[in-house]
Amino acid sequence: MQLLNTLNYRTMKSEHKLKKHLVLVILVTGVLLLIPLIAMQFTTEVVWTLSDFLIAGLLLSCTGAAFVFALHKMENNTYRLGVGIALISTLFLVWANLAVGIVGNESEDINVLYYIIPAIGLVGAFLSRFQSHGLSYTLSAMAVIPLIIAIVALMGYLQEPPHNTATQILGINMFFTVMFSLAAISFRNVARDENEKELIAE
Template identity: 40%
Template sequence: MAAGIEHGRRSRPNIRIIAWAGAAALLLVPLVAMQVTQEVAWDVTDFAFFGGLLLSVGGAYELLVRASGNATYRAAAAIALAGVFLLVWVNAAVGIIGSEADNANLLFAGVIATGVAGACLARLQPRGMARALVATALAQALVGMVALMGRLGVMSSAWPGDIFAATGFFAGLWLLSAWLFGRAARA
């Protein structure tokens, strides 16, 4: 039998092990940055928050991977969870509406809640997941509209461009994930 082939299948490294190792490496980045610059000054709480976020998103991906062996489904899940990770992280680090201390950023919890509730209602089935991610994109757009119409975060020097950019970016991620879930439903 040729090298690299086992039982008619190509052997490959376990992607999940690589992903978890990557998450652990991400947790080390701020630790290393703290050694070379004064700009990064994390405390135990920051590391615990970041580690908890990585564990939550990684655990959710593990759950979704078990829901389907379809590669398109898994890609859709990865994109959706990357969006959740980035939305939480950006809000915690610098905030999207104003600064990270601006309470208006709590509106984005509704975006994530929309996705989670939709995924539960869909029972992780691809067609329902596609609908849930479209609803999440609509919730993202709604938060952006509320922020703009309510002039939330107007003290920010980047207002309103930061809200437009974030709304477009995250809504795009949710819609890309919805499209991939739709493709997985048709497969």
């Protein structure tokens, strides 16, 4: 009976902490959205529409909530690091692509391909049930896509004016490849440690 009460207490405490962190995510999102709102009152260079605020709020809150759930799901700091790198990189990729476009400008058709990356992340995360082994493969796949897009862009002569230079195209895509690769390595290290613990237990 005492053990059951202890488990119930820990569960309630964990749920309370989760709700507290989710509220914090909402508050931080609200504060961040105040920055462009205030800037619009003093300069005409910052022009956000209602849809801009809604999309930004959705991206920030979903990213924050996903990281909070990861914090509560796993106590392994390497796993948390992998989640953090993956989420921040994906947020930056989607935000930049929506705002100005990664190749050329936001109207370039090739930029639609970048949305394959978060799609792979979502599908891979759910199929692997957020297990480190599956996530390492998911992030590895996400790391390859920017390189493929860069090659397609260069083959399509999108490095010529008025588009980005070849160095810019390769640089930004290599950045995302490196970031997603670091996340994949983090999850791979977690999976390796878990396998070693299982072998020792046997």
